[in-house]
Amino acid sequence: MPEVYDVAVVGRGLIGSAAARHLAESGMQVVVIGPDEPADRRLSLGPFCSHPDEGRITRVAGRTPIWSQMAARSIQRYADISERSGIDFHHACGLVSSSPIADKWIENSEIAGGNALLVDQQWVFDQTGISLNNDHPVLYEGAPAGYINPRRLIKAQNKLAEVAGAMFVKEAASSLRHTNSGRSVAGMWGSVTAQRVLVTTGAFGSELLNCSLDLRRMPRTTVTAEMPFNEEIPSLICVDPPDERLDEIYWVPPVRYRDGRVALKIGGSLRNSSPVPQAALTEWFNGDGDPTETEALKNSLISLLPGVQIDSWAQKPCVVTNTATEHPYIGWVEEGVAVAIGGCGSAAKSSDELGRLASTLFIPGGWDDSLPASAFEPILS
Numbered sequence: 320m321p322e323v324y325d326v327a328v329v330g331r332g333l334i335g336s337a338a339a340r341h342l343a344e345s346g347m348q349v350v351v352i353g354p355d356e357p358a359d360r361r362l363s364l365g366p367f368c369s370h371p372d373e374g375r376i377t378r379v380a381g382r383t384p385i386w387s388q389m390a391a392r393s394i395q396r397y398a399d400i401s402e403r404s405g406i407d408f409h410h411a412c413g414l415v416s417s418s419p420i421a422d423k424w425i426e427n428s429e430i431a432g433g434n435a436l437l438v439d440q441q442w443v444f445d446q447t448g449i450s451l452n453n454d455h456p457v458l459y460e461g462a463p464a465g466y467i468n469p470r471r472l473i474k475a476q477n478k479l480a481e482v483a484g485a486m487f488v489k490e491a492a493s494s495l496r497h498t499n500s501g502r503s504v505a506g507m508w509g510s511v512t513a514q515r516v517l518v519t520t521g522a523f524g525s526e527l528l529n530c531s532l533d534l535r536r537m538p539r540t541t542v543t544a545e546m547p548f549n550e551e552i553p554s555l556i557c558v559d560p561p562d563e564r565l566d567e568i569y570w571v572p573p574v575r576y577r578d579g580r581v582a583l584k585i586g587g588s589l590r591n592s593s594p595v596p597q598a599a600l601t602e603w604f605n606g607d608g609d610p611t612e613t614e615a616l617k618n619s620l621i622s623l624l625p626g627v628q629i630d631s632w633a634q635k636p637c638v639v640t641n642t643a644t645e646h647p648y649i650g651w652v653e654e655g656v657a658v659a660i661g662g663c664g665s666a667a668k669s670s671d672e673l674g675r676l677a678s679t680l681f682i683p684g685g686w687d688d689s690l691p692a693s694a695f696e697p698i699l700s
């Protein structure tokens with residue numbers, strides 16, 4: 320164990336785990352500091368994370384050319400990560416997306432080499448049984464679009480980072496200070512020193528920084544619907560879904576959850592929802608989410624999959640961390656301290672590329688990429 324590591328990565332979520340792998344595999348001495356997900360979210364004081372789940376949609380079609388390219392680059396590496404770690408995390412069941420800007424998403428997908436194409440609602444119904452009932456154009460993206468298992472992706476990234484020599488402290492950090500030998504990251508467990516630090520703490524952990532990032536933490540509720548797993552259906556994103564209280568919904572097809580249920584997960588956003596301060600997040604995570612959002616998600620699912628048999632419902636709270644720029648913040652915020660924060664509800668599928676881009680900040684030569692560093696510049700509030 321070195322006295323001073325090259326890099327300390329704080330946060331062991333999707334982005335931090337990816338960055339740690341890329342840094343360790345490039346030959347750096349890396350220490351990763353971050354807890355496992357809370358054993359019981361109702362009793363935990365945090366920090367909480369955005370990935371304690373069995374499914375996250377993956378697709379190349381996206382809202383900006385940058386998002387599409389980050390997704391395409393990540394997806395290309397899924398097979399290598401799976402093969403070398405021995406951990407599968409990707410399921411290529413395709414994606415249906417209905418939105419007023421479907422053609423823009425297709426354009427962005429084409430830039431990134433994706434296969435999304437326009438289809439119509441009747442085709443979607445005939446192929447999948449999904450009954451879309453708005454006037455928006457619809458796209459279909461075939462394999463490798465589908466979903467990933469975020470827990471298993473983190474496990475795979477951590478395993479490969481460890482093989483490459485990374486050390487792990489599976490605890491939260493409570494301070495980050497400058498010392499004579501570098502940066503000291505400390506917690507109840509003790510401390511480690513590194514020349515430089517990458518902070519990847521998602522919605523939590525901003526108090527470690529000497530600056531305040533412009534982040535909007537959006538409380539969201541997700542609902543799981545236990546259903547028989549007969550035929551495969553694609554992942555779905557639908558703007559203006561059947562229940563008008565929501566402006567958008569998405570779902571991940573039925574997968575097995577930790578409680579043993581095979582369930583489809585549906586989430587989305589209520590119209591005009593507002594961010595919550597970080598201080599209020601623990602109370603939010605200890606609760607059951609928003610009852611109005613829960614009801615609207617259930618209504619939407621029943622209407623989109625007419626006749627589906629639902630054996631049980633469950634719901635839980637989560638948080639999406641938005642930035643002011645719609646792209647994650649990746650960059651230096653003070654001497655020796657960089658961040659890779661702000662997944663904007665879209666970073667799971669692209670986390671390997673986000674981690675790789677963040678790792679290049681620490682590698683001789685720095686950021687040298689066709690994606691401009693300026694698009695990721697952290698904005699302070």
Ligand SMILES: Cc1cc2nc3c(=O)[nH]c(=O)nc-3n(C[C@H](O)[C@H](O)[C@H](O)COP(=O)(O)OP(=O)(O)OC[C@H]3O[C@@H](n4cnc5c(N)ncnc54)[C@H](O)[C@@H]3O)c2cc1C
Nearest residue numbers: 330332333334368369376492520521524662665666667668
């Ligand atoms: C309900 C929901 C659905 C989503 N669906 C999709 C989807 O379908 N497709 C998609 O691509 N993306 C999706 N996303 C977005 C995606 O999950 C996030 O963008 C992604 O998880 C962000 O990764 P992260 O590493 O920034 O944050 P996280 O995964 O939250 O990781 C941050 C980590 O930092 C740790 N941490 C915090 N404070 C400290 C501290 N003081 N010390 C040490 N560690 C600390 C936390 O414990 C956590 O493990 C969804 C998000 C949510 C919430």
